[in-house]
Amino acid sequence: MxxxxxxxxxxxxxxxxxxxxxxxxxxxxxxxxxxxxxxxxxxxxxxxxxxxxxxxxxxxxxxxxxxxxxxxxxxxxxxxxxxxxxxxxxxxxxxxxxxxxxxxxxxxxxxxxxxxxxxxxxxxxxxxxxxxxxxxxxxxxxxxxxxxxxxxxxxxxxxxxxxxxxxxxxxxxxxxxxxTFTVSQRQTAAGTADIMSHIFEVYFSRTEGAYLQDRMAEAILKTCIKYGIVAVKEPKNYEARANLMWSSSLAINGLLSYGKESMWSVHPIQHELSAYYDITHGIGLAILTPYWMEYVLNDETVDKFAEYGINVWDIDKENDKYGIARGAIEKTREYFISLGLPSTLREVGIGEENLENMAKKATDYQGGTIGSFVPLNYEDTLEIYRRAL
Amino acid sequence: MxxxxxxxxxxxxxxxxxxxxxxxxxxxxxxxxxxxxxxxxxxxxxxxxxxxxxxxxxxxxxxxxxxxxxxxxxxxxxxxxxxxxxxxxxxxxxxxxxxxxxxxxxxxxxxxxxxxxxxxxxxxxxxxxxxxxxxxxxxxxxxxxxxxxxxxxxxxxxxxxxxxxxxxxxxxxxxxxxxTFTVSQRQTAAGTADIMSHIFEVYFSRTEGAYLQDRMAEAILKTCIKYGIVAVKEPKNYEARANLMWSSSLAINGLLSYGKESMWSVHPIQHELSAYYDITHGIGLAILTPYWMEYVLNDETVDKFAEYGINVWDIDKENDKYGIARGAIEKTREYFISLGLPSTLREVGIGEENLENMAKKATDYQGGTIGSFVPLNYEDTLEIYRRAL
CATH class of the missing domain: 3.40.50.1970 (Rossmann fold)
Structure with a gap:
């Protein structure tokens, strides 16, 4: 810590x-x-x-x-x-x-x-x-x-x-x-993806020994997963709206990031989508997150993704760790789809036209490298955009 | 909530x-x-x-x-x-x-x-x-x-x-x-029991739908369980000491209790032990907690204890709920013993001499009834002291 x-x-x-x-x-x-x-x-x-x-x-x-x-x-x-x-x-x-x-x-x-x-x-x-x-x-x-x-x-x-x-x-x-009862299904879903992304940005970190922060992050992720879908289906469900609302504040007020090194990854990549296409922030995050996860999964990060799979998605810990990690990423993608969110850039009208400009701006603003969990340069960022098409 | x-x-x-x-x-x-x-x-x-x-x-x-x-x-x-x-x-x-x-x-x-x-x-x-x-x-x-x-x-x-x-x-x-590196084994163990007790006091509540708070409570309980024993065995383990120290603050600063009804139970019962015998607060809590849990386990509370067993102690959720609940209580008792803490009042020199006076004072201070998870009157409190002898 x-x-x-x-x-x-x-x-x-x-x-x-x-x-x-x-x-x-x-x-x-x-x-x-x-x-x-x-x-x-x-x-x-x-x-x-x-x-x-x-x-x-x-x-x-x-x-x-x-x-x-x-x-x-x-x-x-x-x-x-x-x-x-x-x-x-x-x-x-x-x-x-x-x-x-x-x-x-x-x-x-x-x-x-x-x-x-x-x-x-x-x-x-x-x-x-x-x-x-x-x-x-x-x-x-x-x-x-x-x-x-x-x-x-x-x-x-x-x-x-x-x-x-x-x-x-x-x-x-x-x-x-x-x-929040009158927030539309789409905005409810996008908001849930936004909260979850704030947690991912600090949960996926290389800091060792911030056990408490990681367990709390999982607690809030589980809350989002349980109630996001409820709020989409039953917009006047007070319990769901209350749990999501308090989650949104605790996800980003510092509680989960104090004591951890966490340069954000997906937000800077997403910001260019909103800057160029004015799309809803949470929708951009929901599209990009699973592609980012797949891109940064490697021998150094697989343990963290396996931890995520076991503790958040209840995947059997007896499986091999890459299996758990890939299963967790797939469950993340399926969850966003279940909320009614798009899972590709083309679905929101984004084509290849600006990918290079966006990758350049996204990395330039971060001094050439995005994030610290797996640092991403221009080529990495462009590749994530391409895979997300 | x-x-x-x-x-x-x-x-x-x-x-x-x-x-x-x-x-x-x-x-x-x-x-x-x-x-x-x-x-x-x-x-x-x-x-x-x-x-x-x-x-x-x-x-x-x-x-x-x-x-x-x-x-x-x-x-x-x-x-x-x-x-x-x-x-x-x-x-x-x-x-x-x-x-x-x-x-x-x-x-x-x-x-x-x-x-x-x-x-x-x-x-x-x-x-x-x-x-x-x-x-x-x-x-x-x-x-x-x-x-x-x-x-x-x-x-x-x-x-x-x-x-x-x-x-x-x-x-x-x-x-x-x-x-905290120089805190003795006994005080480290007592401190861990104190932190865990603060969490129990708000976790075991009748409030419905405070899902987020309950998952965070479990996150901090798991942290205490993981690192309490490490700190007792390796007093200079920074990671263990850091996780326990931050847990101690977050357990009681309101984060876990906001949004829940939680009149405390074990603390008022313990306070009389310290008042009469000047024993260490956390040691009194460690002794009393499992007896209190057993005493308040009933058809109305068993689901909460089963939740505790599954989420904190990783007990197989396929078991019957009373089995899970009793298993969780036994694991709690064994954990405190593993930290080197006593599990009966006689071990710390407390006999029958003041039990009735203590039960009377404990309940009187609370207006006749202790706690709200399962409200305890004079007879209940006395019985918990007796079982803990």
Whole structure:
């Protein structure tokens, strides 16, 4: 186990009806609110009204930034900063999924930055302070409600990049599983794949002796596998939605990665798909993950994949280890298919046209090599894209 | 899964050499330090010198309260408060195990209370504020380094009781597994039993659908079972000490109990053993736990015990569920014995003399009924003590 510094300051209000704390919690940190959201979904499912009731009930003035898209654009960030500065807004309230929360986090960082906020995304500028943020999460997926990361896209430059800062942890997040009842089958499936991918990124690591972290990772993977399919089939199953929602936060808040070396692999490869084709993040991950697993399976990694097969998929440990490893990868693929997710790039309209450009960008952004479990160069990355066609 | 409000604000600096952050961390919260510790052990193993080096290196003035005993006495708390008030001390630095940390937490609460600090323990007085606390942990056991609880004893009244407050969370804790290399075999075993008992207290619950929490509980139990015996046999095994140390914090910081109904059972029964006989907390737990499990095994609880047997002890799920349950309880007992721990009260010098008084006190403190997995009244508690003789 490696040394680590643990700090997860976000408070979580979990469960049905927790929206009632919203107004009072906001007042601990701010006086004027920017409500950040996407399209019509939170108006249709009633979440918008519940939030507005809370704000009005506590006499908290608020402004709105709506129309924030999945794979949130830097344009929305710029617009949000403008509204905040014009109105001296001192608290950000994203209501939605990871894209909405990521947009708000970047608005919060950009608010205190003199130049264009894209500088902060590409590392040209430095984050010093961040406006306080509270979130109302409406999907189990990115875990952005309990971490200090954000991912922002720039469609002009075909770039999708991450930024982080300790002050980007939300002060609090309200997680009401009922708010996810109206998430579509496809988005539920994609969200489950996203959570599982966050776990894979840190589970498949070369760090020795982080036994506790690995067993906890398996615990959350088993939870996703059990309840992802339930939530797809029974969208109003509270138990399934609750287990997925809490899994999404714990998968990425650091609990599983503290003490392990884990340079991510599949996310950087996937990000190019979203940057070039604007496809749903979790769908790209579901397609790529089994191909990545097959590609990196070798004599040095087979034990880890066998561990995965035995502990997560309950494959008989008496089998030979390559058999267990391949069985586990196949079960992973079959599971994503059972959720209704595509398993090839062609199914989502991606052909050979950009594979080389994407492989080049993906590796360039990582300084030439992606990941550390099995470091991947340009050729490796291109080959994974090709196999996934 | 039940609703919950999650807040675990303690920062953790985990790993060998992390003591180097001590001085700078203290300066974020205070200017004058009360160093709280027990006997000679931290002087023998070098931890005391490392702490002093840090304080001196940052020119932080400090006072000392030493001689704090296991099952810390209210007398030590009174003494600590006196030193703090006389010297306007504004930061508490317990260096040691749970008893030392619990003593410091109670000093921190008592500092701001006008009356006798025992009032706060018995609920006669109310905790309003707490001095900031940072800990240097030297044993994997109570988890006090990352929670907001303390347990204090009063040998005059034969009382051992808990108190808690949100401000009793340490601001930070330094967990260096090397500091636990010199913990004796017996204390290592008792600490492991204590961690496992904290998990049992929340794992064995009637809450339905907290699947994620239960799988994580099993993950930490498996870690304890794997490494407890290793640490007993190879006290300088870093991997074992690290896994146990991090398990101790995660077992009780709320991660496993948020979302579950869990009134503790074995701890209240054990506390009377320590109050009457001053025996090591973890040893009392190791003795009582299997007897408690056998006593509460019935048609309503057998499924949970079978789940425990299958998922933690790898018992074949094809067996009948009572067979699995009884097998799991027997494995629990055998495991504690394998660690070198006693399995009966007589082995630690406890006879029939106080059983009735202890059963009465244990149940009285809990309002007549202990626990909620299977609520235990006076007769139940007395019977468990008797069987454990």
């Amino acid at each position: 490696l040394n680590f510094n643990y700090s997860i300051p976000t408070k979580i209000f979990f469960g049905n009806g927790q929206i009632k704390v919203l107004g009072k919690e906001i007042k601990k940190y701010g006086t004027k609110v920017l409500l950040v959201y996407g399209g019509e979904s939170i108006k249709k499912n009633g979440v918008y009204d519940e939030v507005i009731d809370q704000l009005k009930g506590e006499d908290i003035p608020f402004w709105e930034l709506n129309g924030v898209k999945p794979n949130p654009r830097i344009d929305s960030v710029r617009e949000g900063i403008k509204i905040c500065r014009e109105n001296k807004i001192d608290f950000l309230l994203p209501v939605g999924g990871g894209s909405i929360i990521d947009c708000a986090k970047t608005i919060g960082a950009g608010y205190y930055y003199d130049g264009d906020p894209w500088d902060l995304v590409i590392g040209k500028g430095k984050i010093e302070k961040v406006l306080p943020i509270g979130t109302v999460s409406t999907i189990a997926a990115t875990g952005s409600e309990m971490d200090n990361y954000a991912v922002i896209s720039n469609l002009e430059t075909n770039q999708k990049l991450g930024l982080f800062h300790d002050n980007m942890f939300p002060k609090f997040s309200i997680l009401d599983p009922v708010y | 039940l609703n919950f409000n999650y807040s675990i604000p303690t920062k953790i600096f985990f790993g060998n050499g992390q003591i180097k952050v001590l001085g700078k961390e203290i300066k974020k919260y205070g200017t004058k330090v009360l160093l709280v510790y027990g006997g000679e052990s931290i002087k023998k193993n070098g931890v005391y010198d490392e702490v002093i080096d840090q304080l001196k290196g940052e020119d932080i003035p400090f006072w000392e309260l030493n001689g704090v005993k296991p099952n810390p006495r209210i007398d030590s708390v009174r003494e600590g408060i006196k030193i703090c008030r006389e010297n306007k001390i504004d930061f508490l630095l317990p260096v040691g195990g749970g008893s030392i940390i619990d003593c410091a937490k109670t000093i921190g609460a008592g500092y701001y209370y006008d009356g006798d600090p025992w009032d706060l323990v018995i609920g006669k007085g109310k905790i309003e504020k707490v001095l900031p606390i940072g800990t240097v942990s030297t044993i994997a056991a109570t988890g006090s380094e990352m929670d907001n609880y303390a347990v204090i004893s009063n040998l005059e009244t034969n009382q051992k009781l808990g108190l808690f407050h949100d401000n009793m969370f340490p601001k930070f804790s330094i967990l260096d597994p090397v500091y």
